[in-house]
Amino acid sequence: MQYQANRPSAGALLGTSPLVQASTDGVPDLQAIERSHQRSSSYGIMRGQRPDLDSLSRADLAQTLEANQTLSGHARPVMETLYDQIRNTHSMVILSDAEGTILHTLGDSDFLAKADRVALGPGGRWSEQLRGTNAIGTALFEQKPTTVHAQQHYLDANRFLTCSAAPIFDHRGQVLGVLDVSGECGSFHKHTMALVRMSAQMIENHLLAGSFPDCITLHFHSRAEFVGTLVEGIVSFTPGGRFLAANRSAQFQLGLTLAALQSHTFASLFGVPLSLLFEHHRKAAPGLLELCLHNGIRIHGRAELRLRDQHFQAAREAVIDAPGLLPPAPNTTTPPPSPPQQRARHQRRPDLQALDTGDVRMSAIIAKLRRVIDRDIPILITGETGTGKEWLAQAIHGDSARFGARQNRAGAAPFVAVNCSAIPENLIEAELFGYEDGAFTGARRKGALGKIAQAHGGTLFLDEIGDMPLALQGRLLRVLQERAVTPLGSQRVIPVDFALVCATNQPLREMAARHAFREDLYYRINGLQVKLPALRDRSDLPQLIERILEDEGGPHAPRFDAQAQALLLASHWPGNLRQLANLVRTSLAMAEGEEAIGPHHLPDDFLEEAGAPGALHDGMHTMHAVRSDCLSIQDNEWAAIERALRTHAGNVSAAAKALGVSRNTIYRRLKSRGH
Numbered sequence: 001m002q003y004q005a006n007r008p009s010a011g012a013l014l015g016t017s018p019l020v021q022a023s024t025d026g027v028p029d030l031q032a033i034e035r036s037h038q039r040s041s042s043y044g045i046m047r048g049q050r051p052d053l054d055s056l057s058r059a060d061l062a063q064t065l066e067a068n069q070t071l072s073g074h075a076r077p078v079m080e081t082l083y084d085q086i087r088n089t090h091s092m093v094i095l096s097d098a099e100g101t102i103l104h105t106l107g108d109s110d111f112l113a114k115a116d117r118v119a120l121g122p123g124g125r126w127s128e129q130l131r132g133t134n135a136i137g138t139a140l141f142e143q144k145p146t147t148v149h150a151q152q153h154y155l156d157a158n159r160f161l162t163c164s165a166a167p168i169f170d171h172r173g174q175v176l177g178v179l180d181v182s183g184e185c186g187s188f189h190k191h192t193m194a195l196v197r198m199s200a201q202m203i204e205n206h207l208l209a210g211s212f213p214d215c216i217t218l219h220f221h222s223r224a225e226f227v228g229t230l231v232e233g234i235v236s237f238t239p240g241g242r243f244l245a246a247n248r249s250a251q252f253q254l255g256l257t258l259a260a261l262q263s264h265t266f267a268s269l270f271g272v273p274l275s276l277l278f279e280h281h282r283k284a285a286p287g288l289l290e291l292c293l294h295n296g297i298r299i300h301g302r303a304e305l306r307l308r309d310q311h312f313q314a315a316r317e318a319v320i321d322a323p324g325l326l327p328p329a330p331n332t333t334t335p336p337p338s339p340p341q342q343r344a345r346h347q348r349r350p351d352l353q354a355l356d357t358g359d360v361r362m363s364a365i366i367a368k369l370r371r372v373i374d375r376d377i378p379i380l381i382t383g384e385t386g387t388g389k390e391w392l393a394q395a396i397h398g399d400s401a402r403f404g405a406r407q408n409r410a411g412a413a414p415f416v417a418v419n420c421s422a423i424p425e426n427l428i429e430a431e432l433f434g435y436e437d438g439a440f441t442g443a444r445r446k447g448a449l450g451k452i453a454q455a456h457g458g459t460l461f462l463d464e465i466g467d468m469p470l471a472l473q474g475r476l477l478r479v480l481q482e483r484a485v486t487p488l489g490s491q492r493v494i495p496v497d498f499a500l501v502c503a504t505n506q507p508l509r510e511m512a513a514r515h516a517f518r519e520d521l522y523y524r525i526n527g528l529q530v531k532l533p534a535l536r537d538r539s540d541l542p543q544l545i546e547r548i549l550e551d552e553g554g555p556h557a558p559r560f561d562a563q564a565q566a567l568l569l570a571s572h573w574p575g576n577l578r579q580l581a582n583l584v585r586t587s588l589a590m591a592e593g594e595e596a597i598g599p600h601h602l603p604d605d606f607l608e609e610a611g612a613p614g615a616l617h618d619g620m621h622t623m624h625a626v627r628s629d630c631l632s633i634q635d636n637e638w639a640a641i642e643r644a645l646r647t648h649a650g651n652v653s654a655a656a657k658a659l660g661v662s663r664n665t666i667y668r669r670l671k672s673r674g675h
């Protein structure tokens with residue numbers, strides 16, 4: 001290929017690393033060519049024969065284009081960029097489908113005319129069976145990038161060509177098509193293959209990004225400057241943290257094949273809970289996240305959350321937090337990695353010490369918990385929504401000797417959170433107890449390890465335990481008594497050992513009295529009960545605000561000015577810590593670049609909640625007026641919910657978001673008020 005003297009390198013053109021260039025030369029693989037020649041001969045093709053110039057009919061071509069719309073949509077912009085690099089070099093860029101049928105071409109007009117003589121145009125069929133050795137057909141057969149130069153073509157008629165082709169794979173590892181640059185053989189250039197490979201990779205990355213409408217994606221690399229470039233690793237997970245797909249760079253960096261990755265979760269790959277990504281993503285100005293791979297390599301990453309609204313809350317609350325693996329997928333050849341040795345720097349998994357911010361009630365709770373931790377005493381946490389029950393559960397886990405002991409040997413012990421109200425009733429049994437291969441027909445036929453088994457060696461956190469269906473309460477009780485679990489559809493008994501922490505904001509004892517909750521289970525999970533105080537009753541609000549500001553914005557984050565602080569201190573906080581944390585994050589975002597956070601940076605909902613349009617100007621007065629109101633706490637909470645629902649035209653998701661509470665909380669309140 002006649003590259004211009006000042007033609008930039010392949011790496012420079014595509015913003016990639018020199019490492020990639022070094023590994024991608026265009027030297028033909030002579031053994032592969034030899035194998036292909038033998039196959040061509042076995043197909044009965046004669047070297048001197050006239051090539052089969054039969055292209056697809058117009059109708060068939062239209063149908064083929066239709067069937068390959070997604071591939072074409074992602075490939076065409078990349079083809080244009082690639083063509084810009086090879087323009088005026090008597091060459092063309094070609095996209096074929098997985099059968100070797102040409103879908104699109106872009107090229108220099110003089111060469112396009114020549115190419116047409118051998119049907120190297122849309123509708124032309126270039127499988128090895130029809131054309132003998134050629135870059136498109138042979139790349140498809142070999143499933144790897146292939147250069148076929150001049151005499152290496154099987155048919156004499158094609159020997160005026162030099163062609164470099166790279167297969168394009170989807171996220172399941174299936175070949176979707178081939179990207180190829182073909183030119184006159186005198187124009188051969190060894191960098192062409194590097195360009196083609198990188199362009200194919202770019203198409204694969206675009207395809208991966210568009211494959212799942214509802215997923216969490218981590219873009220990562222061991223060098224921060226490569227995040228966002230073609231060489232970044234891309235790995236996607238379901239909203240619950242199960243592995244979905246990875247590009248080739250991610251497979252390489254993680255050291256795992258696609259088959260091996262199927263049995264992983266975000267937590268098992270990166271050793272930290274998926275909730276870390278949510279927390280990080282919601283920061284006012286999230287930088288790159290730092291994580292550690294199982295092999296000790298530190299990586300930098302950026303999270304992209306593409307979640308359908310209704311999944312967002314459930315995903316945050318029912319995240320698979322276990323670093324444990326799902327059962328291995330068939331054909332898994334690579335052994336699973338050992339858990340990470342180091343944890344992420346930005347990780348904010350709390351410990352009990354961190355939760356002791358000066359409130360007397362909290363200090364007393366923490367002192368009690370320290371006495372029972374790691375003594376096989378189940379802990380029941382109660383408290384209003386958003387008071388930090390899950391955070392406390394994580395802190396208990398963080399402090400437990402199990403955690404420390406395991407961490408020294410093989411990395412962190414699992415913390416498995418199950419939100420009993422977020423999982424549909426018909427799925428909760430399978431989620432908790434697991435199921436055997438063939439226990440179900442349909443999409444999830446392969447067996448899965450239940451959450452209980454995943455928690456082995458760590459902590460099982462059953463959130464909203466009051467919502468567990470009665471029928472399952474008996475099974476759970478048996479597991480707790482027998483310390484063993486039997487997956488659905490199985491005779492196998494799996495011994496389990498975990499610390500149990502449950503949480504609820506429902507009156508379990510009262511429910512047990514009216515047989516809405518099993519009494520024997522109530523006593524089984526209630527080794528020590530602690531009740532988290534509502535935020536409005538805590539005396540450490542200023543310290544909490546300070547902590548969240550630092551957590552979210554770092555030590556130099558702007559602080560609330562006196563007026564804003566007064567508004568915060570006067571609030572009733574119906575959404576408790578969750579609402580406070582959300583408000584701090586939003587205010588930080590609003591005040592970005594400013595020295596202090598003023599009342600005008602506070603969210604409208606919060607000011608409205610204060611109960612008056614004049615809240616902004618006369619906030620303290622209004623808030624105190626509301627505070628001295630004789631409404632009960634529940635009525636205040638209900639009033640806030642009503643207001644938020646009104647403001648958001650009855651949209652429960654939007655109202656929940658504004659209040660910083662879960663949708664379930666709003667639904668529960670609506671139900672309790674007979675709506």
Ligand SMILES: Nc1ncnc2c1ncn2[C@@H]1O[C@H](COP(=O)(O)OP(=O)(O)OP(=O)(O)O)[C@@H](O)[C@H]1O
Nearest residue numbers: 355384385386387388389390391548577578581662
């Ligand atoms: N001690 C804390 N310091 C700072 N922020 C906290 C603390 N505890 C909780 N939060 C914030 O509040 C949010 C809600 O906490 P958490 O999920 O633990 O509450 P919860 O009581 O379990 O709520 P629900 O009953 O709705 O499940 C957390 O995501 C975090 O942002």
